[in-house]
Amino acid sequence: MSTQPVLYAYNLPDYTIFESLKDFDYYIGEPDNIYIVLGRSNNIEGAINCENVKKDGIITLKRPSGGESVILSPNMLIFSFKQKSDKIQNPANLFKLINSKLIENLSKLGIENLYSKGISDLSIGEKKIMGSSMFTKNKTIFYHGVLNISEDVELIEKYLKHPSKEPDYRKKRSHREFVSSLQREGYNLTKAELTTAIENSILEIREAFID
Amino acid sequence: MRYIFKFPDIGEGLEEGVIVQWHVDKGQKVKMGESLVTMETDKVVTEIPSPRDGVIAARYGSEGETIKVGAALVEIELNADEVGDSPIEDKPKVESVEEDGAGVVGTLEVAGNDFVLTASKEGVSEQKENKTRHTKALATPVARAMAKDMGIDINLVRGTGPAQRVMKEDIQNHAKQDSKTPIPQLSSTKNLLEDRLEIEPLSQIRKTIAKNMIQSKHNAAHMTVFEEVEISELDRVRKKYKDYFKDENIRITYLAFIVKAVALALKKHKSLNAEMDMDKGVMIYKKYYNIGIAADTEKGLVVPVIKNADKLSVKEIALEIQTLADKARDGKLSMDDMKDGTFTITSYGSIGGLFAVPVINYPQAGILGIGRISKQPIVKDDKLDIGLILPLSLSVDHRIADGGETSRFLNRVMSYLNEPVGLLID
Structure with a gap:
């Protein structure tokens, strides 16, 4: 019997906004369960600890965007937006813009030492607390990110292997040493507070599209 | 006209x-x-949109293939509509435009790195008069870099590309014209410089080499040990098996034996297969033995890696070297081929040179330089004899490896090469 878990196409609620008829739409919410989400090019055997994942019955999805595998859990917030536009965006600059807005709005909640690291991560100091990726299709950009509010990093250690590619600032650190949560860094913020901060960021980003 | 995107x-x-x-x-x-x-x-x-109207004259790369930034994706025949659907010319006029600030979502505006860059037809109006610009010039990145290196104000250069975009050739022409401008007291100096200098922008590989070399020299404490090892027995064995595997098209080289010797020696001298993380205050000893082979290619130095060399036979290593060498020669090495090295070997002897002071492939702990093999007089059993001598130069990061351990490691490598039967026993 195969030890590989079944791989499903990404179908979480945030993706429905990509199908919506609106030019601009967004979603912020917490996953209803634990999911493992592979990047578009990730190989299931290379990315996850298949035995643990299958034993625990974790649902494994593959998203259409790039990047490495992530875990989603109810102790995290996922946030996504789509923007249809004839204006062509530079993805690297878009990541920078989004992160600058997130830093601005999360800082207002008292979170310190926030940095934009790697291509699109947000960190507190050298510890990653948010990852993101995007894809474009039919002149529409779809961006999605996940912020770790209070999930235990041991969960990541248990299910995910060390990624095949890593940003310079990771410096070969294990998930345990590299990833953190807001709670672990000493910030006990409510989901409502964080949702508002992220929502403000997304709406400010939209202004940049309109401008 | 054909446009290369x-x-x-x-x-x-x-x-x-x-x-x-x-x-x-x-x-x-x-x-x-x-x-x-x-x-x-x-x-x-992301989807990359076409920057122009036209007909696809060529496309490069198949699905799943990795493409380098700057490599051609498609060629677009721009005049196809004007001449109807006539076949594409065999030798079209080619315009090569490199993009800056465009992003993979594609655009042709290269005036700056603005956040939003709108694709437009501006670049198509090539026959318009080249008016004097008062704004920032459109230019290719290569032209910008070249102008910067040559101290030329790019806004003063007449662009001949689409929408008066300044091309590499425009900078070269501008520099020539500039140098030909009659300034009596300086003209002789300028002509002299023109004759004696050739200036070209740095390629990506050259930038990477420069960055890595400086990083190594700045961060590691280099120390080099020189030795010579007599390898007549190794030569005998190699010749025998070289013929033996000839039919399988496998070239059994000295290098294959050296890689195996180094991998086995590293297993017994862990500090030579380590790296130091000063930020975290730890030493990282690697329990895998991936040997990088510095290779001289037309484009510059590359270091493909033989993974888990300790577990491979000499024959398998020879085959792997052959495969990587072919890829290096054809410019087909992938990032996977070149990552995760734990120790490096550089073999300059085939080109020339006995000893060297190799620069460590940072953050690795050591690099072994292989010099030119030559016949030399040796003393064997108190008698003068002819020996086959291989010069070795071992550079180590002295922060990681002490002198004693470095010498013991090198002795072990030499022992394997002097008596290759040890490669089978250990």
């Missing part, structure tokens, strides 16, 4: 992307903005 730098600092899906075929008409191809980089999967 190259895979633009997304701005992530990445050097390559993977072709996910082609949306056009050769001979197909495309409108500006229509999707040509879906590309994937580390964080982004």
